[in-house]
Amino acid sequence: MSSPDWRGEGILIVGGGIAGLALACALKRCGIECEIVERASTWAPVGAGIILGVNAMAVMRDLGLAESLEAKGVVLDAMKITDAQSQPLMATNLDALRPRFGVSIALHRAALQDSLLAGAEGVPIRMGTTLESASHREGRMIARLSDGDERSFGLVVGADGLHSRTRELAFGARRPRYSGYSCWRMVIHGVELEFGAQEMWGIAKRFGLVRLGEGRVYCFAVVNAPPGEPDPAEGRIQRLRNRFAEFEGPVPELLARLQEPSELIQNDLYEITDRPWYRDGWVLVGDAAHGMLPDMGQGAAMALEDVAVLAELIGNGLPRSEVLSQWTRRRQGRVRWVQNQSRRIGRIGQWSNPLACGIRNRVAKNIPDAWTTGVLARLAGRPI
Numbered sequence: 001m002s003s004p005d006w007r008g009e010g011i012l013i014v015g016g017g018i019a020g021l022a023l024a025c026a027l028k029r030c031g032i033e034c035e036i037v038e039r040a041s042t043w044a045p046v047g048a049g050i051i052l053g054v055n056a057m058a059v060m061r062d063l064g065l066a067e068s069l070e071a072k073g074v075v076l077d078a079m080k081i082t083d084a085q086s087q088p089l090m091a092t093n094l095d096a097l098r099p100r101f102g103v104s105i106a107l108h109r110a111a112l113q114d115s116l117l118a119g120a121e122g123v124p125i126r127m128g129t130t131l132e133s134a135s136h137r138e139g140r141m142i143a144r145l146s147d148g149d150e151r152s153f154g155l156v157v158g159a160d161g162l163h164s165r166t167r168e169l170a171f172g173a174r175r176p177r178y179s180g181y182s183c184w185r186m187v188i189h190g191v192e193l194e195f196g197a198q199e200m201w202g203i204a205k206r207f208g209l210v211r212l213g214e215g216r217v218y219c220f221a222v223v224n225a226p227p228g229e230p231d232p233a234e235g236r237i238q239r240l241r242n243r244f245a246e247f248e249g250p251v252p253e254l255l256a257r258l259q260e261p262s263e264l265i266q267n268d269l270y271e272i273t274d275r276p277w278y279r280d281g282w283v284l285v286g287d288a289a290h291g292m293l294p295d296m297g298q299g300a301a302m303a304l305e306d307v308a309v310l311a312e313l314i315g316n317g318l319p320r321s322e323v324l325s326q327w328t329r330r331r332q333g334r335v336r337w338v339q340n341q342s343r344r345i346g347r348i349g350q351w352s353n354p355l356a357c358g359i360r361n362r363v364a365k366n367i368p369d370a371w372t373t374g375v376l377a378r379l380a381g382r383p384i
């Protein structure tokens with residue numbers, strides 16, 4: 001059952017990451033009360049760099065944040081794929097998409113967080129707090145928080161990332177699926193790249209570099225590995241350099257600039273492919289619902305689209321069950337497509353057979369830029 005005034009109860013957002021803060025910003029713009037609980041006790045500067053593709057920036061434009069993000073980031077002209085010797089294989093021409101869809105940008109995650117926090121200003125945020133439990137009673141969600149407070153909400157939104165506790169509370173344990181590869185991310189200082197973004201395909205490994213401006217380069221290094229392989233601080237930088245020793249172009253200079261093991265952020269890469277995404281007064285958004293592999297650079301974009309559609313439907317004043325079923329219908333196909341494409345690209349990029357990699361690279365060389373650019377144009381051109 002869902003009372004007609006369910007929105008008046010307010011919305012609890014669990015997690016103040018990209019999805020949670022963007023949802024708070026969108027709901028605030030519709031005049032709908034919401035509150036965030038965030039597990040971290042302070043807003044520490046997070047992560048390395050991130051690319052916000054044209055569809056992510058379209059959402060940011062609607063949230064009134066595009067201008068501040070563009071000022072903090074770098075507009076990307078192209079994303080090129082090369083081999084490990086930095087020889088071109090294929091490219092997505094982002095400049096060509098600009099007149100129809102606007103810009104794609106790269107920026108530091110801390111700068112993205114700053115803009116989202118500014119957009120969500122005024123929304124109550126309880127730091128160092130999480131959701132302990134919630135139950136559905138007479139159309140309301142009664143939530144018990146870790147600070148001891150118990151409150152009633154119209155909807156509980158799990159925006160608490162890939163290893164979501166909200167998902168577990170609502171649907172029981174689901175096991176994220178391991179990709180077979182692990183990623184180190186870092187921001188290198190004192191180098192200015194001449195181009196926007198490059199991903200280099202080697203054998204069972206890839207290296208990416210993205211210009212962040214002000215002499216900073218966001219790098220990611222991906223290798224096939226079992227999950228949870230230890231990488232102690234001692235020798236961490238040298239191990240990474242050894243792993244990518246055969247990579248040429250800007251890689252040796254970039255890796256030579258690493259000084260502290262703490263500059264490297266490692267994540268084994270997982271995805272969440274199970275459904276459903278909602279029941280009663282619970283809904284999952286972003287990585288909590290459909291964490292995906294980062295091979296299309298679309299995880300945050302999908303999270304932002306999720307919250308834009310959810311806020312739009314909540315703002316329309318529909319009954320809650322209608323909001324959640326319509327939201328799932330609108331999001332499911334598109335998210336699945338991106339998730340599947342990301343997995344396919346990742347698998348091909350991580351091939352470990354040298355012969356197959358040689359053929360892969362020769363085939364990639366013959367793929368016209370217009371084709372890869374067209375894939376992104378089709379994604380950006382479809383209504384969300």
Ligand SMILES: Cc1cc2nc3c(=O)[nH]c(=O)nc-3n(C[C@H](O)[C@H](O)[C@H](O)COP(=O)(O)OP(=O)(O)OC[C@H]3O[C@@H](n4cnc5c(N)ncnc54)[C@H](O)[C@@H]3O)c2cc1C
Nearest residue numbers: 015017018019039051130160161286287294297299300301
């Ligand atoms: C290596 C890598 C590179 C990527 N590059 C890109 C890219 O270039 N472009 C792109 O679009 N996407 C990229 N992504 C994906 C993107 O980072 C995610 O899709 C995005 O961060 C998802 O946002 P989210 O808010 O759903 O989750 P998160 O960003 O993970 O935020 C979750 C928030 O919830 C909080 N939290 C967790 N548990 C609890 C709890 N129990 N209670 C309360 N709070 C909690 C966390 O502290 C955090 O603040 C990349 C991902 C990886 C791993």
